[in-house]
Amino acid sequence: MSAHCPHDCNPTAATSARYRRVLWAALWINALMFGIEIVASASAQSVSLLADSIDFFADAGNYAISLTVLGMASVWRSRAAVFKALTMLGLGLLVLGRAAWAAHAGSAPEPAMMGAVGTLALLANLGVAALLYAYREGDANMRSVWLCTRNDAIGNGAVLLAALGVLGTDSRWPDLAIAALMAALAVSAAVSILAQARRELATPAPHHHQETQA
Numbered sequence: 001m002s003a004h005c006p007h008d009c010n011p012t013a014a015t016s017a018r019y020r021r022v023l024w025a026a027l028w029i030n031a032l033m034f035g036i037e038i039v040a041s042a043s044a045q046s047v048s049l050l051a052d053s054i055d056f057f058a059d060a061g062n063y064a065i066s067l068t069v070l071g072m073a074s075v076w077r078s079r080a081a082v083f084k085a086l087t088m089l090g091l092g093l094l095v096l097g098r099a100a101w102a103a104h105a106g107s108a109p110e111p112a113m114m115g116a117v118g119t120l121a122l123l124a125n126l127g128v129a130a131l132l133y134a135y136r137e138g139d140a141n142m143r144s145v146w147l148c149t150r151n152d153a154i155g156n157g158a159v160l161l162a163a164l165g166v167l168g169t170d171s172r173w174p175d176l177a178i179a180a181l182m183a184a185l186a187v188s189a190a191v192s193i194l195a196q197a198r199r200e201l202a203t204p205a206p207h208h209h210q211e212t213q214a
């Protein structure tokens, strides 16, 4: 179905009212953490926190797609994926740009705030995983919840590692190195989502003529 790239958490379509409530909760937690990490990134002068926020955006986008367009024609699902991937691409390039700028003119970020927000992000992802697992439905099986949570936790762990590195070296370089790595992964995930959506949009739907294009 969907690109199996490092930061892609795809819940199944919401069919029951109970599962829809769980997906809404997951959507709001991810959207809130996206905002918190952007604000914390500016306040702590940490580029890796900004890089970690991309995953919260992508996951919020996946829950929004599951709640709104998943039942619609596949062309809308593909267009929603294109919108999500273009935003991820923009955020990834923004992070790379900020990292390059901070490499020339930045100071060491605040490791305490990085550690606190990285821990909060990890707890948010574990909380969402517990919710999804407890109220799973259809093919939202244990394995997909596990894979998604593991990938999210690796990102949060990378921020905590960057905080430790900043603390240990009193320099910005661990933050910038982790940020660049995470941003590069986000850019590559966005490119593969775009390629997949392009293929889906180029494939004519059943009973349509060959010229069907986006």
Ligand SMILES: [Zn+2]
Binding pocket: 007, 008, 009, 055, 056, 059, 148, 151, 152
């Ligand atoms: Zn994720």
